[in-house]
Amino acid sequence: MSTVATWPSQAEMWLDRKGKPAWIVAMVLGFIFFWPIGLALLAYMIWGKKMFKSQSACKSYSLTHGFKSSGNTAFDAYKADTLRRLQDEQEAFEAFLDRLRAAKDKSEFDQFMEDRARMAQDTPKPDTDGPAPAGA
Template sequence: MTTATSAIKPAWTPLTTGLMILGFVAFWPLGLAMLAYILWGDRFQDMARDAKSQWNRSPMKGCMNQMNGNGYARTGNVAFDDYRERELKRLEEERAKLETMRNEFDEFLRELRRTKDQGEFDRFMADRGHGPTTPSA
């Protein structure tokens, strides 16, 4: 058996009342939180225990436990599950290829913009009589 102790007990003491008032003065949600702690703080452990026991009885817990690495629950049909895993892997590889192509295209557009900007800058410099510049190494 473990015992939990805290410096501030959930009761109407001068300390908790003062903290509640300071909480309302500083930022009203803090005061409200302190008021909730004073009124229901002794029940927080019971509420947490009740929530945990409800989760353990929940049908969702069974579904969460059946999840595999892809985030999908196993169906129990081995052939279908294997097929789904192969397809998901294939789709992931295809997504990676598309991402690589997208990055290459973005690089192409950056180079295209740089070339266009360089041409416009050279034309500007020629119009001013300075002539085109060569990039320094």
């Protein structure tokens, strides 16, 4: 295969390594020098989902979908099982943290209510009956 035929894929890989700003710069330069190139890059970025796809979404997708196959079914099964187990452990840990936060919130609220009740008992209530009648 000649290098002439592979330069578009090499350019794409280079731009992918540089990230979204490189794609945007390439598109703007394409519009400046020859507008159909800029238009073609814009269309490729939109339909190729390069413009709106975040890096974290890519990582999350690859983690949940088990990456690509290694070609060895035993290893792929082991990898899928390990990833599933790690996902379950992460969910259990997040649930634990939620329970821990809820317990701390309840403890702080109970302490607030005790302090409030104690302050209500310590402060003397004003005499609302008024002075005693003179003839009583």
